[in-house]
Amino acid sequence: MGRWQQTHEALRRAALELFLEQGYDATPTAQIADLAGVTEMTLFRHFGTKEALLLEDPYDPLMAEAVRTRPPGESSMRALAEGIRQQWHQLDPESTAALCAVLRVVAETSALRGALERGSATTVTALADALVIRGAAADEARVAATAVIAGLSTALLEWAQATREPAGQVSLTDVVDRALSVLGGD
Amino acid sequence: MGRWQQTHEALRRAALELFLEQGYDATPTAQIADLAGVTEMTLFRHFGTKEALLLEDPYDPLMAEAVRTRPPGESSMRALAEGIRQQWHQLDPESTAALCAVLRVVAETSALRGALERGSATTVTALADALVIRGAAADEARVAATAVIAGLSTALLEWAQATREPAGQVSLTDVVDRALSVLGGD
DNA sequence: AGCTCCATGTTAGTCACTAACATTTACTCC
DNA sequence: GGAGTAAATGTTAGTGACTAACATGGAGCT
Numbered sequence: 314m315g316r317w318q319q320t321h322e323a324l325r326r327a328a329l330e331l332f333l334e335q336g337y338d339a340t341p342t343a344q345i346a347d348l349a350g351v352t353e354m355t356l357f358r359h360f361g362t363k364e365a366l367l368l369e370d371p372y373d374p375l376m377a378e379a380v381r382t383r384p385p386g387e388s389s390m391r392a393l394a395e396g397i398r399q400q401w402h403q404l405d406p407e408s409t410a411a412l413c414a415v416l417r418v419v420a421e422t423s424a425l426r427g428a429l430e431r432g433s434a435t436t437v438t439a440l441a442d443a444l445v446i447r448g449a450a451a452d453e454a455r456v457a458a459t460a461v462i463a464g465l466s467t468a469l470l471e472w473a474q475a476t477r478e479p480a481g482q483v484s485l486t487d488v489v490d491r492a493l494s495v496l497g498g499d
Numbered sequence: 500m501g502r503w504q505q506t507h508e509a510l511r512r513a514a515l516e517l518f519l520e521q522g523y524d525a526t527p528t529a530q531i532a533d534l535a536g537v538t539e540m541t542l543f544r545h546f547g548t549k550e551a552l553l554l555e556d557p558y559d560p561l562m563a564e565a566v567r568t569r570p571p572g573e574s575s576m577r578a579l580a581e582g583i584r585q586q587w588h589q590l591d592p593e594s595t596a597a598l599c600a601v602l603r604v605v606a607e608t609s610a611l612r613g614a615l616e617r618g619s620a621t622t623v624t625a626l627a628d629a630l631v632i633r634g635a636a637a638d639e640a641r642v643a644a645t646a647v648i649a650g651l652s653t654a655l656l657e658w659a660q661a662t663r664e665p666a667g668q669v670s671l672t673d674v675v676d677r678a679l680s681v682l683g684g685d
Numbered sequence: 686a687g688c689t690c691c692a693t694g695t696t697a698g699t700c701a702c703t704a705a706c707a708t709t710t711a712c713t714c715c
Numbered sequence: 716g717g718a719g720t721a722a723a724t725g726t727t728a729g730t731g732a733c734t735a736a737c738a739t740g741g742a743g744c745t
Contacts, residue, residue, distance in 0.1 A: 316742090317691085390576070390681065430616070452654070462649075464643065467642045488638075497684075498574045502723065527699090540725065686745105693738105704727100710722085711721090714718090
């Protein structure tokens with residue numbers, strides 16, 4: 314692991330720790346850089362944006378693959394929903410835990426509404442490409458992919474909000490399943 | 500028209516004019532306030548955000564109404580798509596022209612990707628409420644409404660991008676129709 | 686050792702946005 | 716018509732994210 318990746322990781326860890334501890338808005342970038350043993354300038358060279366510290370696009374080629382191999386009869390929306398559902402069920406616990414930490418921060422920070430969607434640009438593109446291979450028109454594919462990711466993000470955030478009150482405690486998987494069913498047109 | 504609304508309008512006009520002329524990023528808020536004959540402070544009291552100057556949420560209760568009265572058999576996604584389509588066809592030319600101007604600015608400003616969706620919060624809520632009246636669960640309704648608005652926004656932006664090259668010149672209505680068909684699950 | 690990139694540091698700045706307090710404008714009530 | 720009052724705006728001074736231009740350090744190669 315080169316020096317660059319080391320710093321990169323240090324910054325992300327520091328950011329997540331401070332965000333969870335004292336909130337996103339209340340954490341200046343200077344403090345993050347400090348905790349990572351680095352200058353603010355370096356922070357911005359690595360991430361470009363405070364948001365990016367929390368939301369690096371974790372692109373997963375498996376989702377696009379799953380969408381691509383859906384039966385040809387399905388509509389674009391349903392192919393997306395079912396393909397994503399398929400891959401979601403195979404998500405390892407480590408990734409899930411990381412996602413939950415991020416969701417916790419996003420859920421309590423109004424400035425980050427819509428941030429999940431924004432951080433999924435390459436995933437959207439990959440999903441849209443998969444739909445095009447299945448025979449969809451390019452512009453229509455992008456519309457569908459954006460819609461599904463936006464809907465899914467909303468569901469994840471709703472879950473994170475609800476999980477803060479001890480009453481709820483629904484399983485994340487169930488929430489995602491229901492959201493994908495809605496998006497698929499059930 | 501009270502003084503407040505006058506200033507409000509002056510600011511919005513000034514902003515749109517300057518954005519179209521020299522671009523969003525290249526237009527400081529100070530210049531907008533200046534052109535409107537007002538201080539920067541006043542600008543932020545009226546709009547709170549530079550984005551808001553371009554994207555005040557123009558909430559239209561008719562769309563929600565159209566969605567609410569869709570036949571009960573339809574899925575949430577289809578009800579949204581068809582309800583919105585229905586209202587879209589009755590949009591007056593003036594509103595359409597205003598929308599096009601906004602789209603032109605958003606399309607050429609990467610910092611505004613996703614801004615249309617962000618600016619539709621109350622519309623999303625209204626649409627979700629309409630779905631709930633139709634019998635959908637509250638969380639599912641919000642997922643569907645967010646997804647459709649996001650998809651629609653994507654289509655509008657793609658249209659704005661394409662319209663900049665003289666080759667294309669597709670009709671806006673056609674683009675919206677196709678997008679809504681995809682989102683409805685065709 | 687010397688050379689060379691790569692990653693980082695330094696400095697100084699721009700710009701969106703905020704807080705606290707002062708001032709004007711417009712409207713009402715006597 | 717003048718006093719009072721509240722809304723709308725101005726002033727000042729600041730914070731915090733982000734950038735540009737240039738300077739420094741350190742790991743590897745010859």
